[in-house]
Amino acid sequence: MQALGINATGDLARYDVQKLIGVFGKNLGLYFHDASAGIDDEPVQERGEAESISRISTLKEDTLDLSHILEKTNKLCEEIHTETLQRALSFRTVGIIAVMKDMSIHGRSRSFDSPTNGLEVLKLTVRGLLEKFLSESNVKIRRVGVKVSGLAKAEKSQKQLTSFIE
Numbered sequence: 830m831q832a833l834g835i836n837a838t839g840d841l842a843r844y845d846v847q848k849l850i851g852v853f854g855k856n857l858g859l860y861f862h863d864a865s866a867g868i869d870d871e872p873v874q875e876r877g878e879a880e881s882i883s884r885i886s887t888l889k890e891d892t893l894d895l896s897h898i899l900e901k902t903n904k905l906c907e908e909i910h911t912e913t914l915q916r917a918l919s920f921r922t923v924g925i926i927a928v929m930k931d932m933s934i935h936g937r938s939r940s941f942d943s944p945t946n947g948l949e950v951l952k953l954t955v956r957g958l959l960e961k962f963l964s965e966s967n968v969k970i971r972r973v974g975v976k977v978s979g980l981a982k983a984e985k986s987q988k989q990l991t992s993f994i995e
Contacts, residue, residue, distance in 0.1 A: 841865035885974030891930045902955050905975040910948040919944035921979030923954040928972035944981050
């Protein structure tokens with residue numbers, strides 16, 4: 830766009846729409862022109878439920894030490910668990926995200942046959958994924974994240990038999 834002399838949104842709004850169509854094609858040319866003028870005929874739609882919940886955090890130092898990483902991921906698991914309880918959600922998949930010292934990003938995940946929202950299940954799964962990942966990597970981790978997906982409304986817990994006895 831700079832080659833056309835367009836450096837700001839106002840420049841784009843004032844630019845001849847036929848020339849935009851000639852350069853970018855009908856759909857994109859019209860889109861650029863209308864968007865720069867604040868014209869949008871798309872209906873407003875309600876946003877659906879989140880498909881995942883995740884948290885990511887920077888480690889105090891780049892490391893391959895599982896115990897240091899688990900200190901951080903356990904806190905992230907607790908935050909995610911709290912949110913799932915507050916929103917009455919369960920999850921089918923648990924994942925980890927590792928941003929390495931070289932800034933590459935890696936992820937691993939594990940899915941379950943049935944949904945859960947158990948904190949210990951979450952922590953143990955994250956630990957297992959990290960152990961496997963660390964055994965395959967020799968680059969230190971800079972940031973680490975935890976993600977749950979496959980979200981569903983949590984089933985109401987079944988009453989205990991003793992709750993019917995007075």
